[in-house]
Amino acid sequence: MKLKSVTLHQVSIPLVTPFETSFMRETEKDCYLVEAVFDTPQGEITGWGESVAMISPLYSSEYVAAGIDVTRRWLAPLLFDVENLTAETVGWHLRHVIGHPMAKSALEMAVIEAQLKLNNQSFKDYLGGVVDSVPSGVSVGIQDSVEETVKVIGGYLEEGYARIKLKIKPGKDIAPVAAVRKAFGDDFGFQVDANAAYTLVDAAHLRRLDDYGLLLIEQPLGEADIRQHAELAKLMDTPMCLDESIVSAEAAADAIMLGATSVINIKPGRVGGFIEAKKIHDLAAAHGVAVWHGGMVETGLGRAANAALASLPGFTLPGDISGSNRFFHEDITEEIVMYDGKVDVPTGIGFGVSIDPAKLERFRTESVEILP
Numbered sequence: 001m002k003l004k005s006v007t008l009h010q011v012s013i014p015l016v017t018p019f020e021t022s023f024m025r026e027t028e029k030d031c032y033l034v035e036a037v038f039d040t041p042q043g044e045i046t047g048w049g050e051s052v053a054m055i056s057p058l059y060s061s062e063y064v065a066a067g068i069d070v071t072r073r074w075l076a077p078l079l080f081d082v083e084n085l086t087a088e089t090v091g092w093h094l095r096h097v098i099g100h101p102m103a104k105s106a107l108e109m110a111v112i113e114a115q116l117k118l119n120n121q122s123f124k125d126y127l128g129g130v131v132d133s134v135p136s137g138v139s140v141g142i143q144d145s146v147e148e149t150v151k152v153i154g155g156y157l158e159e160g161y162a163r164i165k166l167k168i169k170p171g172k173d174i175a176p177v178a179a180v181r182k183a184f185g186d187d188f189g190f191q192v193d194a195n196a197a198y199t200l201v202d203a204a205h206l207r208r209l210d211d212y213g214l215l216l217i218e219q220p221l222g223e224a225d226i227r228q229h230a231e232l233a234k235l236m237d238t239p240m241c242l243d244e245s246i247v248s249a250e251a252a253a254d255a256i257m258l259g260a261t262s263v264i265n266i267k268p269g270r271v272g273g274f275i276e277a278k279k280i281h282d283l284a285a286a287h288g289v290a291v292w293h294g295g296m297v298e299t300g301l302g303r304a305a306n307a308a309l310a311s312l313p314g315f316t317l318p319g320d321i322s323g324s325n326r327f328f329h330e331d332i333t334e335e336i337v338m339y340d341g342k343v344d345v346p347t348g349i350g351f352g353v354s355i356d357p358a359k360l361e362r363f364r365t366e367s368v369e370i371l372p
């Protein structure tokens with residue numbers, strides 16, 4: 001395939017309720033979509049991708065404006081020069097640009113989808129997915145009060161989500177976790193995500209979470225603190241899970257070998273794309289390390305692609321692949337529906353969902369066309 005044009009569509013989609021983590025409170029989903037047109041033996045084919053970078057560099061160093069800029073000035077031009085572009089070689093062609101994994105992943109997604117359409121294949125089949133639906137977990141932001149936390153989580157349990165993930169930060173951790181367990185008992189999957197809000201100095205305080213039968217504690221310490229997570233893992237019964245730290249298959253190998261993680265949150269955008277994410281899945285499986293699919297408040301496009309990746313056998317824990325309605329009144333693709341604690345793995349060609357032009361128009365804030 002030969003890349004002919006790339007158009008980046010920046011969108012801003014209102015969230016149904018504010019989403020607060022230890023580092024940010026969002027009321028809109030701001031991201032950009034990649035619309036890439038390719039010349040192929042079967043004529044022109046369009047593939048779509050989605051960047052998971054946030055509007056501000058607070059989860060990682062990436063952010064929307066930087067992703068648009070690096071794609072326009074560096075990444076797309078590199079791919080325009082490739083005569084026969086394939087999904088499996090996008091990362092290699094972009095290797096000299098340092099960093100920007102989310103921007104690279106968004107472009108790779110568009111190449112993947114075009115290749116899938118060329119080969120009349122679903123993403124699930126391309127990856128080797130083995131199930132038709134995946135368990136659907138939900139991520140719950142930091143709430144204004146313990147009572148509100150119990151109310152919100154009660155609502156999601158009512159809806160039937162397979163697992164609850166609660167964001168925590170210093171001062172909003174033990175009390176809400178204890179209240180949720182007191183209110184709903186021990187028989188549901190419950191985990192916490194600190195987004196790097198603590199340090200090893202907080203070890204004694206974090207150990208108090210061991211009393212609540214959590215599935216895991218996600219990224220309590222900083223992205224660079226692989227060794228420190230290994231130290232903390234020795235002090236806690238709750239299984240350690242890394243997110244921000246796992247920036248590549250190599251980082252995953254280091255974290256596993258150092259005992260810093262016994263569960264890994266896989267996010268294609270964080271590691272440079274789905275091809276690298278599958279490598280991490282395979283590496284973890286070889287080491288007997290469980291993985292689950294993280295989420296970045298994706299639109300239905302990213303959510304559909306994530307569900308396909310999560311259909312691989314090593315994804316043994318429910319992921320953050322909730323229904324579209326958890327975050328959006330309206331999705332820009334067909335709605336991803338959570339039912340009976342699961343979401344279906346798309347079976348259509350490509351990612352199995354399509355961008356609704358009218359909704360793209362409604363939520364679009366600007367578009368940048370990039371030509372060779």
Ligand SMILES: O=C(O)CCC(=O)N[C@@H](C(=O)O)c1ccccc1
Nearest residue numbers: 059139195294295296297298320322
């Ligand atoms: O369900 C979802 O899509 C969101 C899951 C979630 O909590 N994502 C968090 C995270 O730290 O993993 C996040 C969201 C947005 C941006 C950065 C991180």
